[in-house]
Amino acid sequence: MGQIVNAVKMAHALLLPKLKNAYNVIDATAGNGKDTLFLATNTPPDAVIWAFDIQQTALDKTQALLADHGQARKVKFILASHVHIADFVKSPVDAAMFNLGYLPGGDHTVTTMPNTTVAALNQLLALLKPTGIISIVAYPGHDMGRREELAVRSFLAALPQKLYTVACWQMVNQVNNPPVLYIVERTG
Numbered sequence: 001m002g003q004i005v006n007a008v009k010m011a012h013a014l015l016l017p018k019l020k021n022a023y024n025v026i027d028a029t030a031g032n033g034k035d036t037l038f039l040a041t042n043t044p045p046d047a048v049i050w051a052f053d054i055q056q057t058a059l060d061k062t063q064a065l066l067a068d069h070g071q072a073r074k075v076k077f078i079l080a081s082h083v084h085i086a087d088f089v090k091s092p093v094d095a096a097m098f099n100l101g102y103l104p105g106g107d108h109t110v111t112t113m114p115n116t117t118v119a120a121l122n123q124l125l126a127l128l129k130p131t132g133i134i135s136i137v138a139y140p141g142h143d144m145g146r147r148e149e150l151a152v153r154s155f156l157a158a159l160p161q162k163l164y165t166v167a168c169w170q171m172v173n174q175v176n177n178p179p180v181l182y183i184v185e186r187t188g
């Protein structure tokens, strides 16, 4: 039997209630497109989903998956690092997802990096609507992922409590540093 909960499923569950009123949404790491599909299928028909990835193969997979489900029309596929989010997205953002690390089944050396992830989060916070939400799934099970998770954690832990609620979720009985989910909600 598969897992009933994991960090990505938890991210989806926590984002879901917000998505019915989310019109400007970001998938900062499109990868194989599963998260983009989740965002596209659960937002209003006139929502825009911005799907970023630095790998053309990832965007091709995402585009094919979305087209298979009749959802590609809502998605802007952006071949660029999420560190450039603010160059593309000019209006306030309702929800965003970061599923960090490398493309499953792809080149493991092409992975998200601590500095660019934190810079992208910083830009996104400036774009986030009041009541907007961001999910970040980090993977401390590999070396770069461990450094990245620490960088994300210290960045988020310093956010002012009056403006943001930040929480984290992790399995406690799994070996090998299981993924960590961070949820940031703008509350002020």
Ligand SMILES: C[S@@+](CC[C@H](N)C(=O)[O-])C[C@H]1O[C@@H](n2cnc3c(N)ncnc32)[C@H](O)[C@@H]1O
Pocket: 028, 029, 030, 031, 032, 033, 034, 035, 036, 052, 053, 054, 055, 058, 080, 081, 082, 083, 099, 100, 101, 102, 103, 104, 110, 111, 112, 113, 116
């Ligand atoms: C774990 S995968 C994402 C999984 C994906 N959300 C899905 O549902 O299949 C991480 C992705 O981040 C991409 N990536 C790495 N660095 C990036 C960057 N600076 N900006 C945008 N995407 C990046 C990788 O190419 C990879 O496809």
